[in-house]
Amino acid sequence: MLKNVSVISTYNTDNIAGLEKDFELKKIRRMDFFSKLALKSAVNCLKIADIRLEENKNIGLIIATGYGPVKKTCDFMDSIIDFGDECASPNAFSSSVHNSALTTISILLNIKGPSLTVSNLDSSFQSALAIAQTWLSCGMADKVLVGAVDEIHTVAQSIIENNVEVFKDFNNKNAGFGSAFFLLEKSDNDIDVNLENKADSKFYPSCLAMELSKKYSLILDKQDIETICCDFIKTELSKKYKNVLNVFENDGISNIFTDVDDTTQQEILKTLSSIFSKETVTVNKNFIVDEIFNLFKKNKFINFLTSGSTGISKQCKHSQDNIKEEVSAVLPLFKDIKRIVCLVPSFHSYGFIFGLQLSKRLNVELIKMPPIPTTDWNNVLQDNDLFVTFPMFLNQLVKLEYKFTKKVTVLTSTAPCPKETMDGLYDNGVNTLIEIYGASEAGAIGYRNKSTEGFKLLPCWEPKLNNNTMISIKRKNSDMEIELPDNVELFEDNRFKPVSRKDNAVQVAGINVYPNKVKDILKAFDNVKEVAVRLARQDEGNFLKAFIVLKDSNTDKEQFMKNLKMYMKQNLTAHETPKKITLGTELPKTQFGKMKDWQE
Amino acid sequence: MKTIISSMSCVCSLGTTLEEISDNIYNKVSVPTHITTRFESSYKNDYPVYLVPEKLLSQKKEDESYGFLFVRTCVEQALQQAKLSKQDLQKYRVGIILGTSVNASFNCFDFYKQYKKNEVSSYWDLVDYFSYSLSERLQKYLSISGLHATITTACASSTDAIGIAGQWIQQDLCDIVICGGTDELNIIPYTGFIKLLIAGKNPCSPFSKNRGGINIGEGCGILILEKEEIFKQRNMEPAGYVLGYGNCCDGYHPTTPAPDGIGLKNAVMHAMKDAGIKKENIAFINAHGTGTHDNDLTESKVFNELLKDVPVMASKSHTGHTLGAAGAIEAVLSLIALNKKEIPKASNFKEFDEEINFVPVLENTKTEKHVALSDSLAFGGVNSVIILGDKNA
Structure with missing residues (x-):
């Protein structure tokens, strides 16, 4: 536990893309990869904290590196071995010292406070944190920029790959590169550095820094x-x-x-x-x-609006930690994904999680495309793409008998995907189909691959049951508890099946609408005695239809309809407005007295 | 900050015990030697070095580096002087913080040569490099665990190690801290400094006109710092005190100090403030004094501005530049001088330099003051300063 220290900002990376936006090319052109890696995290960490580079603040700098700039050390040795010591490269030597990253950062970020490099293999970052804590505590610096950087140790890597016996204990530990930086300040808080999953071989030996950065990093830049x-x-x-x-x-x-x-x-x-x-x-x-x-x-909260599908836009507040947990829970579903092609905008919870956030966590490119079903998607899609879509779009593709020729994973959510659509997609060459069951309030709840399967509850949720009925779900690591929008039956292996919607909502063009609410509004109109509202049959189209019984059967029906349309325009949304209205003398009912469908 | 130094030890070209070192620094003229056995170099007859005496080098175990041999030797001596056994250490929260340059780098030159030719005969060098850092290796040797760090801020490493060790004691993170630094002669820095044109062909002559540059050296300095209540239990005299620490960065150039000395100036002021001392209290400055044009000029600018007329001790004329060990070795030499109340002379000085505008102490000189300032400048523009007090400070 690091006492009396808090994280102002953190940033981590495993690449050097975008540095040229922050620095003149001539200043970074000859810089080695190790220093660039460190510089990228350092500059972004300060940016997140809104520290202006030109201001000379009392910021300390501590760099932790397990191995230092190994590549440059090898370059220098190469120059001696290959060409003789008289031809050894002075530039390679000056870049081979362990504090070369410190040099770069202090010069380019104008840091004049105390500075230090620490290098004791896989405990370097812990030592750096202890020194940062010391400096803050004794007032040596107002803030300390502390970071870890390492590059792949190419010699160790090749030896490990060649299965040299004496190196077998090192397993695959030495494979990794990246940087993770933190801006710390003195506070009454503590930082828990006892993290699980420290053995992230992708960033050995500084894996703790990466894990801690992931824990404290913002999900949005x-x-x-x-x-x-x-x-x-x-x-x-x-x-x-x-x-x-x-x-x-x-x-x-x-x-x-x-x-x-x-x-x-x-x-x-x-x-x-x-x-x-x-x-x-x-x-x-x-x-x-x-x-x-x-x-x-x-x-550190995001509100996802429910887009007015319920008639009123509802704000659903999601904490950063809950979003991180949700992304972690779905991550295992997308192991082989190399790219994400997303048709859902990022302000929508589905697009936010499965487009923006997932691409960051998977470290894959995110391609945003408009959802046009006629596009030749085989020109866009590549093998191992994740195609983030929604049922209406997929329905159209199936209707067009669109054939998938690439090995893609199709993801669908926002509304139930009809069985015939799911089956049709598999028939048309889709490799893997994942349907996400979710709600704006909860985010993703479960998933399934086939229409015949129940949804598998995501591991971040705990079900709350009444007999076999799942009443609500609770996040394992927080007090977030959500009442499910549907009546849901839970069976073995944490799989579940929605039976019916609790709010009796139906979907028009992917938007939830409530026939009962529309019925009440229509019933309040002049001269309306009784009303029935329901979703039109599939062969009729995707809209609501209404059956109205007038109080006075002698009413001028043409005038009534004219007035009703004006009334509906004022009181209903486009999705709520019935596209077909039938006037009659009594509501259509079965012989048992229950409401039944009607023909126009 | 006033932290007790219960004991200290050193190995360098001046000797392998405090007595030997003390005798040699006051009474002999230090001259560098040429490399004969450690590695092959085209430059070995042109660029001399300051080596640890052969009597110690020959004690190197097969499974240790020269750098760790130096640490092991110094720590054994320092513990004995501090009347602490390895068993005693088990009772306390013992921290270790060591500075180094060579002993943290991938400098397995011979291995790498074989590896490139696909003729590896032994992986020991590489396995050793991946198994323990310097501070962890000392932990293992002493069978202790706890707070530790290996500082690799090039030539300022061990000055920082001592300053931070003092802070760890002051902040009650440790009861005892073993601190200092070590470095061994190695082909990488030896060749590197030559290629950077800052190595000297003649004996190192800091602050002298026409000074030729650095002579690489090797060695180790170790200090044991303690909390007062623990030290008092053993009823002994301290070796001295760490009184202040400052570290400021130039943010100027990878290998050259800022000409205006901004980082050094700030570090000196921070350290003096931390120690609560004024210029008048300082017996001498143990300068970084590498004998390079840029280093000596920057230091002289700062000394003339902030510490005018304070005597300057030029240790590297006796030891060469021991890189990551330099700050610790110079701290030990400073404490020897403070406790003896005599500033040792510089060796090899030739001629007054108008640009420098002072000469280092050229004759052994008595002093009545109790405090010394020791500074280190490193690649990357790191400037570290510690203030040391004698046993009566």
Whole structure:
């Protein structure tokens, strides 16, 4: 336990992409991979904490490295062995010292406080943390930037791969590279460094740093926020454009848009949209992204709106820790995935988890595409792609008899995927199909691969039962408890099956609507005696239909319908509005008195 | 910070015991030698080095490096001087913090040569390198566990090790800390400094006009720091005190100190503030004094500005540049001087340099003051300073 220290920010990476955006090329061009790895995490860690590089603050710097810049040490030895010591490279020598990363970071980030490199193999990072704690405690620095960096030890790696007997105890430990940095400050808090799963061979020997960084890292960076805003704007520009930023818990920001008139709002959004689509960074964009990012850093919560499918947009608050847990729970389903092609916008909980977050955790490219069913997806998709889709889109593909020629995993959620669609997809060449059962309040709950199977409850959930009925689910590592939207039957092996919706919602074009609510609204209209509302049959189309009995059968029906349409426009959403209305003298019922379907 | 140093020890070209070192530094002129056996180099006749006496080198065990031989020797001596047995250590929270350069690097040159030719005869070097860090190896040798670190901030490593050891005691993280640093002669830094054009062909002459640069050295310095209540139980005199520590970064250049000495200046001021001392209290500065143009110029700028007229001791004219061990060896030499109340002369000094504007102590010089400042500058622009007090400080 690290006492009286808290993490202001952390960042980790296993690549050096994007450094050129932060530094002039001439300053980093000749820098070796080891130093670049460290620099990337260090600069991003300070950025997250909003530490401006030009300000000379009393920041300490401690670098932990198990092996140091091995590649440069080998380069220097190579130059002696291959060409003789008279031709040895002075540049390779100066870059081969263990504090070469410290050099790079202190120069480029203008750090003038105390600085140090620690190198005692796989305990280097623990030692660095202890020294950081010491420096903060005695006031030697206001903040300490402490990080671990290591690159693959190529010599050890090749020896291990060649199964040299004497090295068998080292297993595959020496394979790994990456960096993980933390900005620490003095506080009343403690940091628990006793983490499980320390043996992350991908970053040996500094695996603890990586695990700790994952634990403390934010699930969103500014680039993600740009992506989310951009997705939202693109989706909403043509229809709803209010509350653009309400995907986050950020009332202050949304006021920027609600205090101005509609025309101005639309102009702002158009401007934003064009800005977000450009690569250049502008003051406006920075301001918005920074504001949202700061709010997220503070609250570490995300609100997913339920998009008004229930008639009223509902905010579902998700903590960062719960989201991390959810992504960890679904991760084993996607072991062989090399890329994600996502048709769902990032502001939607499904797109956020299975697009944005999953791509980061799997460290694979995320490709955003509009959900156009006529596109030749075989030109887009590659083997080992995860195709993040939804039932309406898949229905269309099946109807078009679209053949999948690549080995892709198709993911579907947001609404139940019909049996014929799932079967049709397998018939048309889909390698693996995963249907996610979830709810806005809970996120992903379970999954299945075939329409005949029950959903498998994700390992992050504990079921709460009443006989065989799953009443609610609770997160194992938090007090989050969710009442399920459906009546759900649980059977062996933690598999479950939704039997019926508790709220009697039906789906119109992927949106939940409530026939009872529509019925009540129609019944309140002048001269309406009785109403029945139900989902139209599949052969009729995907909409609601209504049957109305008038109080006065002599009413002018044409005028009534005209008035009713105006009334519905004012009181119902597009998805709620019945597309077919039948007038009659009595409601259609079976011989047993129960409501029945009707023909127009 | 006032932390008790209960004992100290050192091995370097001056000798392998405190008595031998003390005798040699005051009474003999130190001159470097040439490499004969340790490795092959085209430069071995041109660039001399300061080596640990053969009588100790010959005691190296097959399964240890020279660097660890030095540590083992020093720790045994220091524990004996501190009246602490290995069993005693089991009773306390004992920390270990050691600085090094060579002994943490992948410097298995002979192995690597064989590996490249696919002619590996023994994997011992490599297995050894992956098995224990320097601090862990000492833990294993002493059969202890607890807080430890191997500092690899190049030539400032062991100055930092001593400063942090003092902080660990002050903050009650440890009861006892074994601190210091070690480095052994190795082809990598030897060739590297030559290729960087900062190695000297003549004996190292810090702060002298036409100084030629660094002579690589080897050795180790160890200090045992203790909490007062533990030290008092043994009813003995301390070897001295760690009074202050400062470390500031230049953020300027990979291998050259900032010409304005900004990092060193800040580190000196921090250390003096930490120790609660003024310039007038300082008996002498044990300068980093590598004998390179840039290092000596930067130090002189800072000394002339902040510590004008404080005598400057130039240890590297006796020991060569022992890299990661330098700060610890110089701390031991400083404490010898403080307790003897006599600043040892520099060897090999030739001529006053107007740019430097002072000369180091050239004759053994008496002092009545109780405090010394020792600074170390390292690649990466790291500047570390410790303030040491004699046993009466």
